Amino acid sequence: MAVQENNVEVDMVPLIDIIVLVLMFLIIVGDTAASANAIQMKLPRADQAMTDKELKEKNVRLEGRIVIQMQSKEGRYFAVVNNKQYELVAQGSNKSLNDYLDEQVNWQLGRNLAKKDSAGAVDIPVKLRLPEAAPMKDVERIVMTCARLGLVNIQYASELVLKRN
């Protein structure tokens, strides 16, 4: 009895299309997710901290939030915003955090994306991702820079603590 041979062929075109689409999605989303908390650090614990969802429910403004991260390199600390590194104190030709934030504040105020009150406080939220072990001397430079520019709405990133009672 003759065996009938079945020719089964996998159609490569839709397979490749799907793989390319998945690849593009992962590249785009993965990169965006990384920029906000790209630096690995041990954050301090805070049981009163809230997730972004909870902050929104409490009407805490999150739109236009600037995320400042702190990174140590060779014993010195730098600020990192949107994957770019800034000096904590103006020195040399490197751009300082103060310069960057000043540009951001003026840009947002100029386009009515933020408001400044009579006391000089700007309502742009700032999230600080600071390592638990960072000395206050360096942390102070970041907080002082924000304060001088009127950025008083500060959110300190902390390690997620399981739901409190």
Place this chain on the structure above:
Amino acid sequence: MSKRKHPGHDDSGGGGHGGDRPWVFFAVDCFFLITQFFVITFKVKSNESALPQRLPPGGTVPSKSSALDNKKKLSIHVTRAGGAATYEFMTKQVNMQGLNDMLAGSVGGGQEYQVRVSYEEDVPFGDVLAVFNACAKVKISECGLIPLRGSRASP
């Protein structure tokens, strides 16, 4: 014109696996390897928590409007001794649990208070954030830092 052959059915016996399109398998292998790489290294945006605080008006620099606000000011000084944080509050030196208890006992409506935190230059940030956290527990949302003075001050 070349004659098309079925990739998995090579009558001629030559050309091996894939017939006249061996590159397809190579391409699919590459795609799968690249996809695996991205899937493995992909991180979903983590749901990081944050402790919201508002710096007192005027920020940490001498307050321009401090004379205008009627909030009571509390001072807490953070030091580190023997590897543990010590908090000086109302002339008493206490640990974090003690500070929590003292704040809970002395602060009624947190909205009426502002807290100013001072510290030694080498105190780790985690110990100071613990003060903010303790303040948040008693509904004090305005916490500021008193900058270091003298030669230890930032430029």
